[in-house]
Amino acid sequence: MINNRHDLKDISLADQGRERIEWALTEMPVLSAIHDRFAKERPLEGARISGCLHITTETANLALTLKAGGADLVLCASNPLSTQDDVAAALVQHYQIPTFAIRGEDDSTYYRHIAKALGHRPQLTMDDGADLVSELHKNRSDLLAGIIGGTEETTTGVIRLRAMAADGALKFPVIAVNDALTKHLFDNRYGTGQSTLDGIIRATNILLAGKIFTVAGYGWCGRGIAMRAKGHGAQVIITEVDPLRALEAAMDGFRVMPMLEAAAISDFIITATGDKHVLDQAHFEVIKDGCVIANSGHFNVEINIPALENMAVKKHRPRSNVDAYQLEDGRTIRLLAEGRLVNLAAAEGHPATVMDMSFANQALSVAYLWEQGVDLENSVHPVPSNIDQQVAVMKLAAMGLSIDSLSPEQQAYLSSWQEGT
Template sequence: MNALSESNVKDMSLAPSGHLKIDWVKEHMPVLNRIRERFEQEKPFAGLKVSICLHLEAKTAYLAKVIQAGGAEVTITGSNPLSTQDDVAAALVEDGIRVFAKYQIAPDEYKANLIKTLETRPDLIIDDGGEMVTILHGERPDLLPQIRGGAEETTTGIIRLKALEKEGKLQLPMVAVNDAFCKHLFDNRYGTGQSVFDGINRATNLVVAGKTVVVVGYGWCGKGVAMRAKGLGAKVIVTEIDAIKAVEAHMDGFEVMPMIEAAKHGDYFITVTGNRDVIRKEHFAVMKDGAILSNAGHFNVEVNVVELAEASTSRRVVRKDIEEYVMADGRKLYLLAEGRLVNLAAGDGHPAEIMDMTFALQAVGLEYVSKNYQNIGPKVLNVPYELDEMVARYKLEALGIQIDKLTEEQKAYLDSWVE
């Protein structure tokens, strides 16, 4: 493979900056470094091709290099045109990885890059939002037979995979990395919570303290966003459709109300549902002048941008990553990052120490599928608990934290029904 001649990136002269970014995150990803050391010795992906679709920034780039260190021929594309970092893409090409990704490309080129990544005929895939799986099970089923399986990163992707599985159409085993304990407990909660406000603050340069933040959805990502908003001094309102999660939000100290009511109060709106049109025309109609809209779900469908444009009399870019929509009555509503993932489109995504655990799960999850795909069959499967626990143990060791172990008597007690 000639990565340089076969890749499609913006500017190879940007590579030095990309290398610096990758080197920085490597220093803060000790769990993935430990897995890389084993991969370099054992070469679990020797002779295999791996295609990756993830937000193409430095942490993802380092995961690609770890998979490459395991013996794989790696091809990567971005899972969002606004989160690709062109310098990182160029650096990966210099490191021998085939890349099809550019920042801010048109939808047709974005789709073409996904297809090119799959046309390398991979044995394994790492997917984000079910982007590649959807193509494989839709317009390009001819590329399915060679693929052993893969791993999925996001809540949105798991929803799509389980829909395929329910209909009996899923054709390969996919590890639900998103559902692992070391993913949703830390990445979704602490990673999303911090990175969302990193992106919002970078885009707006406005204070959060004293404002009202409306968090739309109280899953693990919503919990993290609400927690960080509270920590920054905001008043927090949560909207939900799930009664159990709504009670949880109430017990966590947040106001809970329908979106049509919350829309009247919010200064910031952050959607984290994985669903579409959770903020739409009836909500725009009652929002305060100056309200700021943002999304932290995978696709740019949670805020209905089409209806926002239809309700406005004018629209302009007022600052990088901020569009101003003027309503008929003169109110101004501001949309961040085109309604795409604000933490990646307007920021650098989750902190490296958080993605260290998630991408460690991706690496070992992919290894597990590669070794066991013939016995697994086409289904969505959880990350085996022993791999989840191993990643947590490596993390504790990296932090210099020790924990207790059960004595033999305690083990026997827990295994017995006799007191």
């Protein structure tokens, strides 16, 4: 039963969760260094934080870093199928961080958990998909005056927040952590690429080599998925609406075509656009028999699941995380993870190594907001460049890599316009 401190599946999973949290930390040296610094400097002393994030081992280590810095925080899940129940239990039992998250929770429970997180009366928010900020503005506007600022972790959330800002609806500043170079160039590309393929393979156990594999969207996530699918020997197709991204995909060696054409020949179709109904009824009407479809975008709207349900004459679950929809003409479409993020719903999400940089940006951005957020306008802000650079320097050092530095002569040359040929 839900209470003021937690709502979990099983508190007895806490020891298992702690082991996995500690395992992930071995691959997060930058966040570890920030944790140690925060523990000494206490930059978040007294800050009340509510976080709506994927409750995973990596997120747990971010939460522990913020707590070490003096923060008083409450967590809830940002997706019903991404919660790792043992991690949620460990956060409550071993680390005394109130957590409201149950893998597979229904929509009413999901939003009830967000309400519990908002009941913390946060001064700072952390979001992955902007559901917390959205609920705050819609249903808890009484709390807005006390909010100093927030952070947003993912592309979909940044899109929503920019739309809010454009409408004049956003009532506090938010830092787009997703847009930090040390986040999207690595997390979105390498993290999403590996973890999406991991989820697909775990769910299906189908060999990718030789298969026709379509990726909808050639943003940083789409690039990573396409790169990894190609590495598995798949024949990769890209579908796009942006001519520059489509051109880039073609120059990168991928086939480019409209989704209606791709659907008829694809063995796999993966959406990664952040938009709605990228796979729609028109595509289901021509889709290849046996095609596996999955989503790697934040919300489960990229695939028009209600249309698929209406078209199906039969539905069954041959494997965990696979729903097979049989159509009237006998064709079968196989949907993974109920159309939710396949990398988190059917696997474990991004490897800790890339989340190390993403959550280092989160931790430093939260501390920045606590110190300077009252002076920022109510819009979506980039991660300060010095934070981005700091994370890159720390990651290189943790990897044992060193780089060159400019000589005074080189610095003078770059800042001068007078010296030429």
